[in-house]
Amino acid sequence: MDNISKKKKPQTSITGGCFCGLIKYKIEGKLRDARSCHCPDCRKAFSAQASAYALVNPDEFSWVSGKTLLTIYKSKKGEGLQFCSICGSTLTGTLDGNIHGVTLGCVNDDPDIEIGMHIYVGSKANWEIIPDGVIKYQEAPPENI
Numbered sequence: 651m652d653n654i655s656k657k658k659k660p661q662t663s664i665t666g667g668c669f670c671g672l673i674k675y676k677i678e679g680k681l682r683d684a685r686s687c688h689c690p691d692c693r694k695a696f697s698a699q700a701s702a703y704a705l706v707n708p709d710e711f712s713w714v715s716g717k718t719l720l721t722i723y724k725s726k727k728g729e730g731l732q733f734c735s736i737c738g739s740t741l742t743g744t745l746d747g748n749i750h751g752v753t754l755g756c757v758n759d760d761p762d763i764e765i766g767m768h769i770y771v772g773s774k775a776n777w778e779i780i781p782d783g784v785i786k787y788q789e790a791p792p793e794n795i
């Protein structure tokens with residue numbers, strides 16, 4: 651909303667967790683490539699108008715608590731989503747069994763990253779209004795990373 655209260659703090663580990671609080675994780679590193687995808691699949695997977703997702707280095711990610719409560723839904727070609735079996739929060743995306751990224755909604759505090767692009771806005775829901783001024787692509791971004 652506003653950036654006035656945004657202040658730089660020394661980089662410590664990023665933490666995150668689910669809605670009920672039983673599952674927690676930490677990341678000893680930085681998030682990167684934050685993006686929001688407005689395609690119909692992401693709307694369903696994230697139960698929202700779009701995804702809000704950032705990539706992590708799998709070596710820097712670790713579960714702190716509640717790992718046994720995770721359930722994985724394997725969607726397509728090696729991709730999976732891990733969610734809390736108690737409260738349903740989707741926490742992480744996996745690729746070929748490794749942590750690939752985190753859902754920004756489950757990250758605590760300020761992870762010092764902003765959504766850099768909105769993709770697949772050509773298939774957004776009719777009820778969603780995307781604000782002017784954001785970087786957006788009708789489908790995949792040009793380099794498709």
Ligand SMILES: [Zn+2]
Pocket residue numbers: 668669670671672673734735736737738739
């Ligand atoms: Zn939970």
Ligand SMILES: [Zn+2]
Pocket residue numbers: 687688689690691692693701770
């Ligand atoms: Zn999508």
